[in-house]
Amino acid sequence: MDSHNISAKHMNLCLNTHMAVLQHLIIQGNVSAQEAERFIRWEFGRQILDDVSQYTINTLTLDEDPSGGSRLVMIAGVRKKIADNFSSVLEKARLKLENIDIDIFCSHAVYELNYPPMENKLTLIADLKPGITGVLVCLGHDVRFYYQFATSVKTGEQQLGDILNHHIDNLVYLFNNQRQTRYEAGRVLLCNSLAGSVLPHIDPRFKPECIDPFRKLAKPELFTPVESGESEPDKKEPEKAAEESYVQYTESIGAAIKLLA
Amino acid sequence: MIKINLLENHLSVPETKPKAAREHTEETVIRKEAKKSSRFLLRLIILFIILIAGGIASYIFRYEIIAFAEQYTGPLNILAPVEPEISSEQLEEMRRDKIRTQYMANTYDIQFRNHLFLSRVDSMDQSNEQFWISSLILDVNDFKIEIYGKKENAFTEFTKQLVLTSNVETVKPLDSKATSVMRGYFLKKMIQGSLKVIGESPADKRIPTVFYAKDTIINKMNELARKTGVKLQAETQIAQNKGVIMNKFRGKARAEGMSQQLMLFLKTFTDMKLNCEWVSYNLTYSAPSGKKKNKPDVLLMDYEIFIPNKLNGSSAASSSSTR
Numbered sequence: 001m002d003s004h005n006i007s008a009k010h011m012n013l014c015l016n017t018h019m020a021v022l023q024h025l026i027i028q029g030n031v032s033a034q035e036a037e038r039f040i041r042w043e044f045g046r047q048i049l050d051d052v053s054q055y056t057i058n059t060l061t062l063d064e065d066p067s068g069g070s071r072l073v074m075i076a077g078v079r080k081k082i083a084d085n086f087s088s089v090l091e092k093a094r095l096k097l098e099n100i101d102i103d104i105f106c107s108h109a110v111y112e113l114n115y116p117p118m119e120n121k122l123t124l125i126a127d128l129k130p131g132i133t134g135v136l137v138c139l140g141h142d143v144r145f146y147y148q149f150a151t152s153v154k155t156g157e158q159q160l161g162d163i164l165n166h167h168i169d170n171l172v173y174l175f176n177n178q179r180q181t182r183y184e185a186g187r188v189l190l191c192n193s194l195a196g197s198v199l200p201h202i203d204p205r206f207k208p209e210c211i212d213p214f215r216k217l218a219k220p221e222l223f224t225p226v227e228s229g230e231s232e233p234d235k236k237e238p239e240k241a242a243e244e245s246y247v248q249y250t251e252s253i254g255a256a257i258k259l260l261a
Numbered sequence: 262m263i264k265i266n267l268l269e270n271h272l273s274v275p276e277t278k279p280k281a282a283r284e285h286t287e288e289t290v291i292r293k294e295a296k297k298s299s300r301f302l303l304r305l306i307i308l309f310i311i312l313i314a315g316g317i318a319s320y321i322f323r324y325e326i327i328a329f330a331e332q333y334t335g336p337l338n339i340l341a342p343v344e345p346e347i348s349s350e351q352l353e354e355m356r357r358d359k360i361r362t363q364y365m366a367n368t369y370d371i372q373f374r375n376h377l378f379l380s381r382v383d384s385m386d387q388s389n390e391q392f393w394i395s396s397l398i399l400d401v402n403d404f405k406i407e408i409y410g411k412k413e414n415a416f417t418e419f420t421k422q423l424v425l426t427s428n429v430e431t432v433k434p435l436d437s438k439a440t441s442v443m444r445g446y447f448l449k450k451m452i453q454g455s456l457k458v459i460g461e462s463p464a465d466k467r468i469p470t471v472f473y474a475k476d477t478i479i480n481k482m483n484e485l486a487r488k489t490g491v492k493l494q495a496e497t498q499i500a501q502n503k504g505v506i507m508n509k510f511r512g513k514a515r516a517e518g519m520s521q522q523l524m525l526f527l528k529t530f531t532d533m534k535l536n537c538e539w540v541s542y543n544l545t546y547s548a549p550s551g552k553k554k555n556k557p558d559v560l561l562m563d564y565e566i567f568i569p570n571k572l573n574g575s576s577a578a579s580s581s582s583t584r
Contacts, residue, residue: 015267037272056270060263078267087268100267109262143263261262 012099012259013086014106014251017127017134017148021055021077022102023047024146029068044075056080063144063179074146076102098259103127104134104146106254107191107211112141113257114215121186122172125211126164128194130155133164137175139183147171160194161201168206191250213246213253354572357506361569364507365470368538370459372531374428375399378456379527379542381426382406383520386546391415393446393549400541402430402456409446413437416450423452430457443548472536475499475510475566481535482514489526491518492557495564503570510566511540517557520546536567 025043027036040059045052057077064071078100087097104127111125117140125136131153137145149167151160172185189211190199202208246253319326323340331337347355379399386394392410406423410416416437424432432454440449473481479495486493499512516523523544530537540563547556 020267041272056267057272058265058267058269059271060265076265076267083268097268101265102267105263105265112262258262 009094009096010098010259011090011095012101012255013090013097014101014103014255015078015082016103017129017132019078019082020102021048022074022104022134022146022148023077024062024072024074026070027073028070029065040073040075044077048077054080056083060143062146072145074143076105099255101255101258103192103251103254104136106251106258107189108136108138108143109254109257109261110191110211110213110250111138111189114212114217115189117141118186120183122175122183124168124171124185124188124206126188126190126195128160128164128190128192128198130194133160133167135164135167135171137171145171145175147174157194157197158201161198164198165201165203165206168203191247193248195247210247211250213250217253350572357569357572360506361472361567362468362470363466365534365536365567366466366468367459367461369468369531369534372538374456374459375539375542376524376527376531378404378426378428379544380524382423383524383544385419385422387520389415389418392419393443394546395443395548396546397544398542399456402458404454404456406452406454408450408452409440409443410437410448410450411446413448416448416452420452423454428457430455468534470534470536472567472569475568478535478537478566481533482530482537485530485533486516486526489518489529490522491516491526493517493526499566506570507567508570510568512564512566514562514564516560516562518560520544520558523558523560538565538567539563540565 021044023044025040027039031039040057041052044055044057048055055077056079057075060074060076062072062074083100086100090097104125107125107127111123115123117123122144123138125138127134127136130151132148132150135147136143137147147167149163151163155163168185168188172183176182185206188202188206188208190196190202190208191211195210199208199210324343327337327340379397382394382397386392391412392408392415394406394408396405396407398405408416408419410419416434420432420434423429432452435451435453437448437450439447441447442449476497479497482495483493485491493514493516495514496512499510502509502511516526518526527539530539543561545559545561547558
């Protein structure tokens with residue numbers, strides 16, 4: 001950052017879902033907050049098979065029955081030691097760690113800022129990573145459901161696309177079945193490193209596209225040295241090349257958005 | 262926008278149950294009992310190790326412990342006496358000492374036999390006036406008696422008694438000769454014979470023998486002679502005959518006195534069990550004149566003094582005892 005004359009004091013860290021635990025569970029509306037917390041702790045413990053006190057846990061209500069019935073809660077947790085290690089490393093770099101987020105939620109921030117909500121259709125944000133794929137189901141801009149499935153690290157792009165097509169059908173069916181609704185998948189936004197390569201293999205009926213973090217946002221100036229006095233055509237060429245590659249910066253941009261918001 | 266910050270924990274700090282409540286949960290009870298039992302087991306193991314170590318230490322230092330206890334209780338006689346390690350040199354010395362003491366036991370038996378024979382013949386001479394013994398020679402096992410008699414029957418009677426004497430093996434009377442040397446005794450006779458050989462003493466038969474120096478033995482001889490009224494002249498400068506186990510000093514002695522005194526001298530000297538042996542005796546009786554003798558009887562003797570030869574080549578100290 002010093003070489004690019006960037007001065008930063010605060011940092012929002014976007015954590016890979018590999019390093020975090022994401023889980024959602026349904027909590028009945030009639031339970032007290034204390035009981036709900038005990039239930040969350042117990043469920044989380046079942047998931048990690050470890051001491052819950054070693055984890056930092058965030059909860060997020062995704063969906064709630066307006067009549068006071070059950071509510072769907074997302075639990076995000078990370079081992080405290082990981083967070084402490086990041087903090088200590090950044091402290092040495094004279095950066096204050098403001099926030100630790102999870103990559104797929106940063107992608108959601110990018111989506112929220114750049115894409116208009118769809119009426120009566122679901123937007124699926126698919127976070128494609130080797131070994132694990134997470135799908136965030138959004139109704140409008142609101143996250144309603146999180147779906148995750150594992151693949152092999154060696155799974156090919158076409159195969160991964162086919163698997164994702166199959167899972168999209170499943171998760172939409174599951175989503176509608178839980179809520180007694182009939183929503184359809186309006187679009188699929190692919191993010192992360194495999195987005196570009198898997199895109200051709202996604203079923204066109206889902207209207208897939210790679211997420212574009214600069215759809216509405218102004219693109220920043222390229223991080224290229226200006227001292228050589230480069231000509232204008234030279235400036236355009238990297239912009240074209242960057243359009244595709246910006247996908248892999250989605251999480252970073254989302255983290256920055258959340259820091260500034 | 263979804264707000265997630267994994268630096269902050271949305272859940273409260275886990276509740277800690279009161280101590281009293283925790284103590285009664287099944288888990289804590291089990292844990293407590295397990296701790297208790299493991300502690301008990303550990304103590305048992307430590308006790309067992311201490312017992313074993315104590316036992317081993319007691320066995321190693323048993324002599325020291327008993328010695329300490331005996332300071333207060335007196336002799337306990339619990340442990341077998343410690344036999345110090347014996348070197349090969351000491352073993353050889355013990356073997357030689359065994360041979361010496363056995364030899365001295367044998368010597369004592371021979372001396373006793375000789376004394377019995379001499380005393381018997383002397384008493385026969387004193388008790389019968391029908392014959393008179395002029396000389397009596399005993400060299401190891403063979404003896405010679407020169408006897409004068411008034412009649413032939415006297416010799417027969419003497420021979421009969423001699424044969425019946427214990428330890429006498431053979432008696433060979435030679436022909437009588439007429440003589441006029443001694444007044445009243447007209448016949449002279451030589452009687453030869455041998456004493457029974459004393460068998461080797463049993464291995465375990467040993468007499469406590471004090472090995473004195475040569476000069477000490479001679480002094481004791483002279484002292485005994487004075488006590489018994491015997492006039493003794495013993496050689497002091499005597500030759501040494503070196504041996505492996507014992508060195509021998511052989512000398513001559515001349516004793517004068519009444520035959521009874523001489524016998525007493527011999528008996529007492531034998532009973533002293535000194536490291537000295539009479540090898541040969543030559544007793545010459547003085548001629549009788551009436552009932553009382555005028556001249557003393559003379560006893561010439563060869564003697565041998567035994568001095569132990571130690572393994573290191575030196576002779577034994579004069580007064581040290583070897584038992």
